[in-house]
Amino acid sequence: MASLVGSRVERKEDTRFLQGKGRYTADINIANQTYAVFVRSPHARAKIKSVDTSKALKSSGVVGVLTGKEIAEDKIGGLIAGWAIRSEDGSEMKVPANPPLAKDVANFVGEPIAVVFAETLDEAKEGAEKVKVDYKVLKAVVDPAEAMKSDAIHDGVDKNLCYDWLLGDRKAVDEAFAKADKVIKVDLINNRLVPNAMEPRACVVDYNTASEEITLYTTSQNPHLSRLVMSAFGGVAPENKLRVVAPDVGGGFGSKINVYNEEIVCSWASKKIERPIKWVAERTESFLTDTHGRDHVTHAELAVTNDGKFLGFKNETIANLGAYARVFGTVTPTYLFGPCATGVYVIPAAYSNVKAVYTNTAPVDAYRGAGRPEATYTIERLVEKAAMELGMDKTEIRMKNFPTQFPFKQTLVHTVDSGDYVAGLEKAKQMADYAGFEARRKKSEANGKLRGIGVSSYFEACGIAPSAAVMSLGCGVGLWESAEVRFNPTGQISVFTGAHSHGQSHDTTFAQIAADELGVPMENIDVVHGDTDKGTFGMGTYGSRSLTVGGIAIVNACKKIVAKGKRVAAKMLEVNEDEIEFKDGEFVALKSNKKKTIGEVAFACYLPGQRDEMKSPIPEGDEPGLIESSFFDPANFSFPAGSHICEVEIDPDTGNVKVEKYTAVDDFGRIVNPMIVEGQVHGGIAQGIGQALHENTQYDETGQLMTASYMDYTMPRADNFPEFNLGFTCTHATSNPLGVKGCGEAGAIASPPTVMNAVIDALGGQEISMPATAEKVWKACKAMKKSNAKAA
Amino acid sequence: MKSFNYHAPKDVKDASKLASSSSAFLAGGMTTIPSMKLGLASYKDVIDIKNIKKLSGIKVSGKTVTVGATTKHVEVAESKDVKKAIPALAKLAGNIGDAQVRNRGTIGGSISNNDPSACYPSACMALNAVIHTNKRKIEAEKFFTGMFETALKSGELVEAVEFEIPEKADYQKHPNPASRYAIIGVFVAKHKKDVNVAVTGAKSCVYIDKDLSKKLSSNFSLSAIEGAEVKSSGMNSDMHASAEYRANLVSLYAKKAVEAC
């Protein structure tokens, strides 16, 4: 039987998605439900003097109004920061309370203050308009670079500083810099991004007055974790009285990791008003309150020798956490950022210092790539600039500093198990026709256009797990993953996974791996996820972890099924277990060539008794049934890597940047489904080009979000992209039995510096910040013309 | 969205009778519906005019092209008659917003709304259009009175827009990357006697650039406006584009339009 792993199997989930049959949270309606509308702060920073709900309560159709006062009285806990980060001086990070409904102060525009429940959505909206909040508006802190010099917005958080973190050795770095021929410096802004999942957040809560169980349908990337957090920290209900279901979810990109205010409030309130509740975010609410991404201000330096060897690296970054520290908010700019900031290079000495600050803006958390795009942008801008300043070829300087021995002990934290960075860059050069660039540049020039080429080589640590490592770095939980494989008596198989698919195609890829392990057709397998009542437990999907952690748990559970099947088959065929071979779904007795299919064995497992000549197939010591589970905790992160090359053409008259060519060569280890992996890479590159050229989150100085709709926030569109040119190299990961590496974030990690390096190359080295919008580029072109004229 | 009374009259008279200070006509709904959903506008009566047959359609006479108020952008873009008589008008309609907007948005809605960055108003100005309403005929120049403001009186309904067929014309637009409205749009039309250069997106309301028009009227060629300076004073400056950038685009796109004529 041909292996399914490695083939372009069409996506099982597409049938329902393409026919409009997906079942999303907003599609769920429960008899007698009420509709929730939240009253949100219109101010970025304000004291809440009073909240008057009397008029709202009398409004037509209103069933209830709840505020921060009631939620505090019921001792419902707030939102949490999932990772404890220590400052360089050893002190603990400063985390302010983040109540689900703000009671005394509002800290960003959109922060919920009260909630109104009514019989219809319109009535709930009317009611919400009648809630009178008396605010005393305070001066907002908006700019992260200014935050440490501004008023403290949270009690007990001096200078708005959450932590001042250091990774690496300052002294060693100073010594390395002292030996340098040249020091390359960059000042960078990693622009804030709004994740913009296609499906806005939503929740539907059903409280069962008889069983006292709450069922929460929600747009979550990690329903089990949501239940744990709501139970342990929110105190909403004990875990066994709380069922969290994340049905089809239309994209997350990190913004649906957190347990949000609305889910906590609606779950708590449903029990209080004894009615089901439905809440669906409007797009503006998504813009204002979904966790945002990036938002770093960085100064970084690279010490080099004249022949292009890297000696040392330093990185001083201010990371904007927004108003509150959320689940991955504190780790994203530290352990997900700092260690990767030295990139794919041998750099003897390095440090990363990150100051995380609070501001009166939406909370910032993990967003596709989380920390690693910021890291890659930092080092790859430096490397490109070094090549320019040293007059070296961009690819040569990279090759010169690549490690060639694996495992590669990277400067700061990671030991990279496998890779071949040289092969990746060589292949990318070939595919991009790197050698032919100068001719193309000349051709563009003849047409009055500026052409540039940019390279970026990246690695990233993903597949997060391993529990031992992440817990030692401050994570509040272990990050293993679980699976349960149920072989039903009549031969179909249900695979339960703790990972969650919100665009990653788990229905298909997980079925491919299980089908290969069990030797059955894929059609017999259903992948079940997203429901705490179905399956064991799980940590969910983010950090490119589903396959490398969750997928391996499935493999291991399947192996246990086969192991038990062998014992049972041996008994059925009356031979010793070691005489049985399992192949292509059949247990074969090697000597007699008698066989039992895995289906027959499964059926037998459910019929353990004896009747007439039939003997029990269950060996002594074994139990009936054929269900196995596994909890997998890998020994290491997975380390995908690669090189991307981008070519842009600039119209100096308008400043329009056209991405002419984009080549990506990635090493994701063994690939389960090339079509799906290509889709992941396409999406990631699109997001990265969006960050580099288009997406521009802007707050004004009072903390109002200026770009809170698609009329003002530029999402990249299909006509902004060329056909992507993808290639792969393959070194197997040694940290898991399939040899796989994560692929979900790589595109978004590698592409922003690739594009910006190309833009800056076209501009003759003139640095501009992301997003390189037409006007910014036009201004740079004008400056270039001026300086060229001067030189002439 | 607040609840409202929905009406779908069959003729202009009924539509006009239903209108009041708290009503809105509903054509494509591309502006009206989002503003109602966002709570920026609310009406007691919404008067859907799409069922009024006489408001839709395209007619070409010897000298003019007349487009009915509820004619959709896609219909203008794809009309063989428009493509033949005033190709620039078909091109303009074909580049409005995106496919969804073009499939619903109408010319009547566009000019009545008079968004400072809408495309059609520039065509009206450059093509000496006459706006036919149920009460009177208004020249384009007098129709667009300010930002989101027109000469229309309460209850007055645009029935059609009559464009003069030029000798040559072209429309050039620098789209806002987010909304795809015009950051600036320049409509150049060469008529028998003179040339009009109409600009949208640059200021609070569409206008004729008199200097460029004059220069091109006396000599319709690229060289006539090669060195012409477009001043940035009075131009919009916002997060999408500074006044200086807009001024640069006006002069650039005017040239592009002349070149394409």
Ligand SMILES: Cc1cc2nc3c(=O)[nH]c(=O)nc-3n(C[C@H](O)[C@H](O)[C@H](O)COP(=O)(O)OP(=O)(O)OC[C@H]3O[C@@H](n4cnc5c(N)ncnc54)[C@H](O)[C@@H]3O)c2cc1C
């Ligand atoms: C995403 C997006 C992008 C867009 N991009 C562009 C662009 O690039 N260029 C451009 O020009 N436009 C653009 N538009 C505007 C769009 O093309 C429509 O023209 C505009 O939204 C209004 O037309 P409508 O038919 O939808 O009018 P409606 O929304 O139905 O009505 C708008 C207003 O006009 C009034 N009205 C409508 N018809 C009449 C009438 N016959 N008489 C009197 N009053 C009337 C209504 O009462 C209302 O006040 C864009 C719109 C969107 C949503």
